[in-house]
Every structure is written in structure tokens, then in C-alpha cells.
Amino acid sequence: MAKIAVLGYGTVGSGVVEVLNTNGASIAKRAGDTIEVKSVLDLRDFPGDPIQDKIVHDIDLIINDPEIEVVVEVMGGVEPAFTFVKKALEAGKSVCTSNKALVAAHGPELLEMAKERKLNFMFEASVGGGIPIIRPLNQSLTADEITKITGILNGTTNYILTKMSREGISYQEVLKEAQALGYAERNPEADVEGYDACRKIAILTSLAFGNTVKFEEVYTEGITKISNEDFAYAKELGCVIKLLATSYSKDGKVYAITAPFMIDSTHPLYNVNDVLNGIYVHGNVLGDVMFFGAGAGKLPTASAVVSDVVDCVKHKGKNVMTIWSSVKQELGDTFDETRRFFVRIKGDDVQAAKAAFGEGQVVKVDGINGEFGFVTEPMTERAFEDAKDKVSVISRIRIDDTKLQ
């Protein structure tokens, strides 16, 4: 019998309990031992809930319980999660977490602590919810040098953009609807400003390239300024608009960005819609591989957490995670990246646009007057910034030309 504790009895925490109850027998077979939730830390009580008699309000009751082998941290936020996780590792307990804020801020330190103690610190659920991506990067794509990762890593914004694209409803309206359905938080900032996706690409990039990407240094733009006009032009171009979080290595440098991009139907993530997440990985010998699935939600996320618990129980006494080094990964300057841009330009001076952005492509949409759309030639972000003041730009969206190879 392997005993575990769950820190936080919210959506994911109650999901973990539910998954262990539902699939206990098959989980025991795979872990080589039955797994029992011994304690659940929460500030609240849950009278009537079968878990009530396991609720504790004091973390030390868990830390000091020698029976508890694995601690599941699903509270979210950096503190007090960070303090609790460190205490758990110091007390000889492996830790599994769904907390991307914690992993993005303190991943290498916690991985190192676990390794020194022959424990494991696992975080499959921190990126891509139920989609297996951390373990594949860590254990499957080990023969490859990863050269590029591009993900749709945030279900809330993907839901909003999909709905705007399909139904022509404004951002504000769709956001309200998403909030009513529980797909978006009352304070949606972390999702819609791209902060959530930014932390996730920082984690994936750190794992893929081996050094620590500081999420604060990843250039990040959200989706709040995307308009229905943008989608009308996108449609005319056979494109959709997605919040991509992407990184790649080029000439020894690593570049990373989180921002809305236009992508066409040949892009590997074109069909990742609604709350789905999708992650595209390119390896130097493997070529392209993609992972799609439920990027969030109570049970998919809990499924990923429990798969980590199974791994911890199965590998008791043996560290199996690849360390990513605490050495900081220097990022290339976003201004040096080359890509195409879509711009909306006031007026009708196509020649001025061509003078600014190169031959490019003009896009007109019936019913949108007093402006035109323009797709630039490939140019650096710096060149674009220099050129854009030569015309009257209403808005611009980057274009990602990744193709299956």
C-alpha cells in the first residue's frame, strides 16, 4: 500500500481522488501497489464528503507522517506551494504537481532537490493537461536534438479564438460566455494575456534545451486586441488565428515567443480547436511529431497527475526525471526573428504599403471599408517595427509558416 497526500481539494485535487477511486484496480496493477489517499490538505472542511475524515489543515501533519510517500501539490500559485513542496522533498517524499507557476519559477531547484534524495519531482499535468508531453520529452524523444516546439497550450484562449472564428462574435462577448461556462476565470488575465501559455512554453523549452528559460524573458502578447475584422481577413486568407507559444534553436541561440499568430490549413496546429491543446515538436532525426488532447479540465488534468503518482510509486528510491540545469538559457532577441506579418492599413495606398513591407499580398474583405489588409514579405521584427510607421497601421498579427516536413 502506497500512501499519498493531496495538497488542495479544489478542482484538480478532487479529480485526483476521483480518478484513484474510479480506476484503483488498474492503477494498482501498473504501479505495482495499491495507492491510497491518506490525507488531504485544505483550509476548508468538506462535511458530508467521503474525504472529510482525511482533511487536515496543517501541512506539518503531512510532512511529519512517515507513511506518506508521495505528495500531490495541486494548490496552484508559487506560495505557499513552493515552501510545502520543498518541505515534502526534504522529508523524503516524492512530489507530483499540476502547478505550472511553481514549475516555471522553481523547476530546476526542485528537480535537483529530488535527484539528490533519490526522489522524484514530476509535473506532467503542468503543461497540456491530460496530454502526455513532459514524459515523452523526458523519456521518449531522448535520441533527438529538439529544434522546435510550437504549442496551443491554453484552452481558454483557444476556445475564445475558435468561437470568434466560427461565429463572428466579438472578443468581449465570447469571453463573457466562456466565463459563464467556466472555461474562463472571472479574472481572465493569466489566460488572455498569454501568461499561462508563456509559463508552459518556458517549461517545455527548458526541458527540451536543458537550461532554464526564464518565463519573464519570453516575449508575450495576449489575445485581447484580436478583432472580428482580423478574423474576416484571416478567413479571406484561408487562415485561422491561434495563440501560439513557440520556441526554436537557430545558430546556437534559442528564441521563444507567445503571441497570436495567423496559420493556414497546412500548419500542423490548424485543426486544434475549442478547449483542445496541441503541441508540435520537431527533432533533428525524428522529424515532426504532434500531441493533441484535452489541455485542461478536472479529470484529464487529474489523469496526468495520477500517472505521475504511478511513476513515483513504481520508481521508489530511483530518480527517473531528466534534470534541466539551473543555468540560465540566454534567449535570442525577438527583434532578430524573421517572419511574415499581416497588417491592417488605413486608407488605400497600396504602393506605400509595398514600399514599407515589400511586394507582399493585398487582402480585401467585402464590407470592411476605408482600410485594406496586407501580408508582408518575410522580414525581421526589427525591420517590421522600422517600416510600420511609414503607413497607418491599424493592427498587425504575426504569421507562422511552420509546415509538416
Add this chain to the structure above:
Amino acid sequence: MAKIAVLGYGTVGSGVVEVLNTNGASIAKRAGDTIEVKSVLDLRDFPGDPIQDKIVHDIDLIINDPEIEVVVEVMGGVEPAFTFVKKALEAGKSVCTSNKALVAAHGPELLEMAKERKLNFMFEASVGGGIPIIRPLNQSLTADEITKITGILNGTTNYILTKMSREGISYQEVLKEAQALGYAERNPEADVEGYDACRKIAILTSLAFGNTVKFEEVYTEGITKISNEDFAYAKELGCVIKLLATSYSKDGKVYAITAPFMIDSTHPLYNVNDVLNGIYVHGNVLGDVMFFGAGAGKLPTASAVVSDVVDCVKHKGKNVMTIWSSVKQELGDTFDETRRFFVRIKGDDVQAAKAAFGEGQVVKVDGINGEFGFVTEPMTERAFEDAKDKVSVISRIRIDDTKLQ
């Protein structure tokens, strides 16, 4: 220094050597040790090839070499591969293979042998080429009861069907072209008759459900009878035709089939084209997850083999694979499965078709005369077989209605 031997210096074997040469440094970091190919077994010599001085013609030189820790079997076919792999395991060496024929025929026995000896028998490359699917099923989706697996598991047939669909060229012509390009073998039977996909779904199903699916018992139909008329009707219906290998559990029974299916644009595998493979997995708590990528090819396959070697080196002395039991998995009767069918019917007697197959849907294609297409209501295979003699059926294709959930 971990020393390995490679059995077979063909496409995959030379790929393994190339991957280890290309990415040696990063592979060493992940494995915790440098990996060196000490011996390569082949009947041939390779004068001028850097590997020549490692070539041996006698398996016993490898089996009796105590320095060799891991044996890579990439010869293909059941014998002598099976004998060699057993000898290697008996001699205390872990084995990694890309050989689906071997795994489908003897997987549980070899897994058991490895486990008893604290070795590993790994076969990531046997299904889906470079796509990580064995390890995710084995180590990531451990919190779930898998309820359904559907894959496009054969690149050759997917290339042929994609080309037929896009360009309206006949099966025979596309096959010739595929053979010229090296995408199809001179004797293409294993691919085009579905035998390859059938072995792969037998492996995945065995892993997912824990007992041994005998591939000989999986109902299997190939693509040789698919015509351009079928594609014309499919297009009219907004569908494509794919060779699917699929299994699912229902009411305690497991059903499996390999056959061409019509699927529409809402199907998770609709966009898996050319030589790509795609695998859809449904778990009872995870929901849907999909894996896409290069299902074959020298380097992607070698990448998967080498990732297994890394795992074997990393986990020396510890068995990490889930065993699938040698207990035979009884399969439900294909005749009991319910689905819709597309049928081409001679003449114009729609009423007779409706009497036979239910209300359904009539499909007409400009330029195809003297017949009509008909999509039946959902019915069992048995009911379909009984009904089909009531009209003059030219051909029928099953329809798979899997949707993202």
C-alpha cells in the same frame, strides 16, 4: 561507456548507427553514459563503411560478449530474430526492437523473460515508427482505463490512399509510383492487405487491455479493392477513405478490426495524410488524446529504437515495462459490431436499398452512371451481411463515426 550490438545493418540498423553518431553527446547526457556500438551482425560485409570493422557474422560473438549490455534487433521477421532475442535475454542483455512481427507473435513471452532477469525488452519503434506511443501507453496513460484505440498505422497504404483521394489516380498506378519512390515494397502484400497494421493494432490492444490479442484473430481487410469511384462518392460525402486499425472495449468484450473506413472531417484522424501515422486513444478519465508523426522511415524509426536504448541504459538492472499477460484476449465477434456502411448499388432502385438498409442516405456522383451510392443506417455487420443480398451491391466500405469527445 555502455556497449551495444545491432542485429541487422539494413535501413533501420544503419539509421541507429547514424543517430548515435549524430546526437551522441545529447544522448549520453540523457542516458547517463556514452553509448557505443561495439558489434553489428549482418550476413554481408560493408567494405569502406566505417562500421566494417565491427561487422560480425556469428550471433554467438555478440551473445558471449560480456561487455555488450543492450542488443538492438532490427532484422525484421520472426526467425531468426526470435531465437537471437531469446539468447540475448538469457545472456543478461536487454533488447530493443523495431520488429512488429516478432512483438506481435512473441511479445508477452519476451517481456516475461526480461522481467524475470531484471532486464528490459522494449519495442517503441514497432508501432508508429518515430511516434512515441508504446511508452506513453505504458508509462503515461497509467491512470486510465483505455476504452478505444484507433490508428492509421501503415504509412504505405496511407500514402496510396491520400494520393488516390487527391489526384484521382487508380490504386495500381499509385502503387507503382509508391514502389518507385521506395514507399512500397516490391511485394507490397504485408502493407496493402493490412497485415502490418493488423499486427500493430494487436500490439497496442494487448498493451492497453493487458492480455494478448492474437493478430491472426483480428478481422483484416486491405485496400486493394478501393476504387476511384469509391473516392468520388467519399468526396461527395465530405469524407476520405483511410485504412484504420481499431479496437475498443464494450460490455467487457474487446473488438478489433483492420479495414478501410470512410471518415468525415470531424474524425480525429481525418487530416493524417501521406506517409504520416496517427493514433487516437480514448481513456475513461483522460478523454481523447492523439499522437501524429512519421510512422516509418529510416531516421524516425531509428530515433525510437535509440530512445529505447537510452531507457535500457538508464534503467540498467531494473525492469520498467508493463507486462502484458500471456493470457489470450478473447475478441468479440466482428459480426456483432454496429456501424454505418457505404454501399455502391447497381441500378436505380432506391426503394429496394431502403428496404434492405433502412432510411439512410442516397449519394449520386456526376459521371458515375448505372449505379448509386447509399449510406446505411447504423446496423450490425451481421444485419448488413443479411441485407446486402437483397440488392445488387458493387462494393461496400465501413464508416467510422468516432468524434472528439
